[in-house]
Amino acid sequence: MSRLSRSLSALMLSLVAGAALADATLLNASYDVARDVYKDYNPMFQKYWKQKTGENLELKQSHGGSTKQVRAVADGLEADVVTMNQANDIEFLADKGLVAKDWTKKFPNNASPYTSAMVFIVRKGNPKAIKDWPDIAGPGVQMIIPHPKNTGNGRNTYLSAWAWALKQPGGSDKTAQEFLGKLLKNAPLFAAGGRDATTTFMQRKMGDVLITFESEAEMIAKEFGKGEFEVVYPSLTMQTEFPVALVEKVVDKKGTRKQAQAYLDYLWSKEGQENAAQNYLRPRDPELLKKYATLFPAVRTFTVDEVFGGANKAFATHFKDGGSFDQIYGSK
Amino acid sequence: MVSKSQRVLPGFGLALGYTLVYLSLLILLPLGGMILRTAELGFGQVMDIALSERSLAAFRVTFGASLLAAMINAFFGLIVAWVLVRYPFPGKRFVDALVDLPFALPTAVAGITLATLYAGNGWLGRYIEPLGFKVAYTPWGIVVALTFITLPFVVRTLQPVIEDIEIEVEEAAASLGASRWLTFRRIIFPAISPALLTGFALAFARAVGEYGSVIFIAGNLPLISEITPLLIISKLEQYDVLGATSLAVVMLALSFVLLLCVNVLQWWTANRHKNTEPLEVAAGRAGGAQ
Amino acid sequence: MKSNRSTQEPRWVRYSLMAVGLGFLFFFLGLPLVAVFVEALAQGVPAYVEALSEPETRSAIVLTIGIALAVLPFNIVFGVAAAWAIAKFDFKGKSLLITLIDLPFAVSPVVAGLIFILLFGAQGTFGPWLADHELKIVFAVPGMILATMFITFPFIARELIPLMQSQGKEEEEAAVSLGASGWQMFWRVTLPNIKWGLLYGVILSNARAMGEFGAVSVVSGHIRGETNTLPLHVEILYNEYNAIGAFAAASILALLALVTLVAKTIVEWRMKKETEMLNTVLAPEKTQ
Incomplete structure (x- = not known):
């Protein structure tokens, strides 16, 4: 019995410790093949955010078909940000009042960091x-x-x-x-x-x-x-386009607006754009587009x-x- | 006789009560909720969705392929179950264990694998297609996928029942001079037919709802190889949850009627067999008929 | 044993039945299984092992087994209770009740998931109430367990009903009339009689619980390393052009299905031991 309680408390401790490590947690709900993009992007942003604010961020990913994902968000999946591959999916969330009506204006380039x-x-x-x-x-x-x-x-x-x-x-x-x-x-x-x-x-x-x-x-x-x-x-x-948006309702509830906004803003940074290019997605940054011209012929x-x-x-x-x-x- | 046995055996109230409560909470409540939500659309609109040309074609494909797959499984499943219970052969345990595979394999993997096997350059397709028979990306592909997905049902419902048949009865029949075929027809088959029907019903029901494996091998061409669950997904892609549930409700009603028929039939065969012919009598009759 | 010939089919029948049965299994089960392993091992064993040792894959394996184990006791209790009521007693509306039990099979898995979203999702019937009480059902493990229960609960009942039906109730009636209590009758008579059916039911519902994709996918939320079961993970890996990883994970599920082999062997072995014990106990009496 004592051994059981000891291992239980050890488990609790590790859970608490795990939670204590992160100052905030963000969930990014993405389309199904987004992993390669965010696999490299997430640690990059964590490092950047730590340097800037000293906060440890935990970043979670959810992947699935784009429409399926936004339906889940509308039904209660608590994603702080959505990064999709269809604009009408984010429009759907805007209709439901989860995303700002003028979400395309909240970020540059029609809120699509790469194409x-x-x-x-x-x-x-x-x-x-x-x-x-x-x-x-x-x-x-x-x-x-x-x-x-x-x-x-x-x-x-x-x-x-x-x-x-x-x-x-x-x-x-x-x-x-x-x-x-x-x-x-x-x-x-x-x-x-x-x-x-x-x-x-x-x-x-x-x-x-x-x-x-x-x-x-x-x-x-x-x-x-x-x-x-x-x-x-x-x-x-x-x-x-690959539109992104803040899920207003969730970030307000979780108090993660600042982090979520920065997470999406950083997609337009030099590092974020370079990461997109390395994943064969056309960056918005004209300089980078020139740099990777062989990958992205004019069309x-x-x-x-x-x-x-x-x-x-x-x-x-x-x-x-x-x-x-x-x-x-x-x-x- | 009925009332007497109800008095003798304990636990009827408890067992039935528990069954009903559990069933209500887990099945009737959620399904009822779904039907109520669908009712928001109104009967006319639900029927419009269900009776559109596209839906009707999909119903035909779905129910037709499911019936065919369930029949294939009933026939081969009976043979497989018999072989697995009665005949010794090397590697039997492994083969026996293999039967559950279709349940454990995620349906998408099953679909992808079957499409690869039956495609023009696949292990099977390369021999079948030159014969002028295309499986992958035709309605036949749907039948193959559904046969795979529902294969365990018949085998697994028959196995324990075959294991349970007392060899003495067969011996008695044989000693009375019944041929093996007669014994099978008169004694064994009646004893296992309720389970066979159960397996058939379950395979059919599961096949009707299957989506994950079928879309990879069906080809999904409108009016030709579109199944109803695909139309449901298509509604969901349009954020039309109620449209999706109304198709689901109609499908459910159809399956319910079909299943009820099979279950009544099953109960009827089971009772007829039990009430009129105890195994020993049947053995005598089978022998006497020779 | 003595009249082997009278209770066995002629040799040619036996061999043709075996050829047909095993041939069917070879084409419909054997080949797909081999194909899965060929894909999983396409780049050799090290790549296979590496694919499986990814932390996300490992957490998916743990979650998958956990959900299957959580669902199992519910299914067993329901299955035995339902089968007992249905197979051993006569009452009105029995066929209707059985059909209701079959119904979840006919519900398309996606719809099965959707049902729970309609009930417990943010826009669902109980959604606002759950949100007020900070309770999470969908897009979390409880919802996944519920969906799996919905998909798998008929298996054990449906496995047991025809079996108990064919066994009749004479043995139990004899036990009760000899003064056995309800529990004694159940443990001594009923359970030994139905153990194979029960085992098959458990194995089937377990396999299905672990392999289920559609329903679970709708209620899971697909959070990597948190609510991703193995089948969901397989799909994600495949979509990411990680075919090795996808098929390796699928092969794990196939292997989990083969635990049948282990379970059945253990039960058989224990039974054999029991009968041996019984024989040694009874042997002296016999010689007297």
């Missing part, structure tokens, strides 16, 4: 000579993408192709929808997610082109080898705000039930 672009991954030597969107819509080409309605990755591809068709001479919503119809006919399947699409393309050798984030290309190289594929930049593609991009009038509107028009995607598949 990426949707690119084509083709097989070595580009045997089907895929250079731009119409090459994928032609006969005899198979395209591998995640589900356009249910995944952010798939939605970005869909909107990229739509924007391209819209900007062609004589382009309209009607021609764009027709183009998407042709394009989607070339999808033999819709993968469960970005990673699954990659596996299907690289490991199971299905399809002629995979469409995904530019940053994913380097991850693919890491896993499957660099010589196996080529990256093709289409004539127009989406600049994908003509559009933003969702420019072409679609905002993430929420794009989502409602195209991906809600009965939206343009459903219309293409002939159902209401």
Whole structure:
């Protein structure tokens, strides 16, 4: 009995000690592939914060599908900050009153510290000579993408192709929808997610082109080898943003506003920007962009705000039930 | 007879009371809450969601593939359970332990692995696809995934019942001249059929709700290989929780009716077998019929 | 033993049944299992071990086993009680009750998780009350335990009901009429009779509790090293292009499923010892 109580008190002590070590704890709820970015960023920020204030910060991470994550935050997951890969997800939190209504103005660059672009991954030597969107819509080409309605990755591809068709001479919503119809006919399947699409393309050798984030290309190289594929930049593609926001309700309740604000601000510091670049995400800092020019070739991009009038509107028009995607598949 | 045994055996009130309370707290309360929330939408709107072309196609795929998978498992599961209980062979323990694997493996891993096996360049796909039969990324892929996911049910419900069959009864039948096949049909099969039906029902129920493994191998094309749970997720991606729960409620109602039918059937077979034919009588009859 | 031939199928039947049964298991279980280990060991044993010794993976293993153990006693008590009431007594509405027990299987796991969010989440029925009392259920371990209980509670009951049904109630009635108390009857007669069914039920519900992804994923919050179970961790690792880590973690779950082997062996061994003891006790009487 005494041994039990002793080990129990030891356990309690270690718990108390663990809590005492940290002056404050932040929880960062992120999208599912954000780990590499924050794995290096978190210790960097801890060190910076310790030097600046003497406080020991504990940083916790939560990873999951972007929409799933914000739903969890709305349902009570006490995240101090959200770092997502879809603006409409943060809009959702703003609607719920958890995030400031003007969250895009709270930080520079539309509150997105780094960006990426949707690119084509083709097989070595580009045997089907895929250079731009119409090459994928032609006969005899198979395209591998995640589900356009249910995944952010798939939605970005869909909107990229739509924007391209819209900007062609004589382009309209009607021609764009027709183009998407042709394009989607070339999808033999819709993968469960970005990673699954990659596996299907690289490991199971299905399809002629995979469409995904530019940053994913380097991850693919890491896993499957660099010589196996080529990256093709289409004539127009989406600049994908990675918006961040403070969860006002949580930081007020926990009293962590100062730390949380600094945590997000630091993403725009030289160190934070460099870390993004090293994870193959395009930094906002023009100097760094120049420094890593070989990683990030110039590409003509559009933003969702420019072409679609905002993430929420794009989502409602195209991906809600009965939206343009459903219309293409002939159902209401 | 009924009332007598109720008086003889203790614990009925306690056991049933506990069962009902536990069931209410853990199942009826949460499910009831979900149904109430869905009712906010109104019956008409729920039906609109459930009866849309997309939903109907998904219901067909989901319930069709689940039935098929449960039937495959009922047939092969019976053979597997029989072999595992009755026949000695080297490595039997290991094979026996393997049966639980589909439960322990996270569904996503199962889906990814099966898709890799059945893809055009996979270990199995490379032999199947040249025959003109595609499994991965077709509705057949869904059947394969569901068969894998629900495999333990039939085997594991049958095993203890087969273990329990008294060999003496079979011996008696044999000594009365019944052939092995007749003994199986008249004695063994009636004894195990309630468990077989139970296993079938459970496999079917579980298959209907399965999502994690299926999406990796189904292909998820609208109207062709979309399952209902995928539509539920799709609603959630639109932050439409009530739309999601209304699909879930309709699915639940359908499963409930189907399960109830199977359970009534199961109870009926069990009672018929027990009330009219004790094993010894059946043994005599099986022998006499020769 | 003497009439082996009369209670055994002809040799060709036996061999074909074994071929069909084992062939089915090979294609549907063996190959996937091998594929998991091939992926996990794609870069050799050191990479495999390294993937498993990551602190986040280890904490996920501990959490997964912890939740499974927490759920187990509830499932056993419910399973035995429900099976006792249903299999040994006749009452109205029995099929309905069994169907209610089956129902959680038919609920899509994601929805199962969602149900608890609707009840205990910040926007849920009891959410505000819980927040006022500083109680946390969802996005914490209690919610994960609840979701796992919901997913796994039918297993033991459903395993026991057909078994107890086929056994009838004569033995228990005999025990009671010989003056045994309720508990004596249960420990001496019922439990020995149902032990295999109970064991299978425990093993199944354990395997499912450890492998569950959908429901737990909704209520967990995915906090790394804190509320990430092994299946959730597997998904995260896979998405991060850490296939070795993902499949290594999955292989651990597969190995945990193989504890069946150990559990069954132990039970068999103890039974054998018991019968041996019984035999030595009874042996002198027999010779007299």
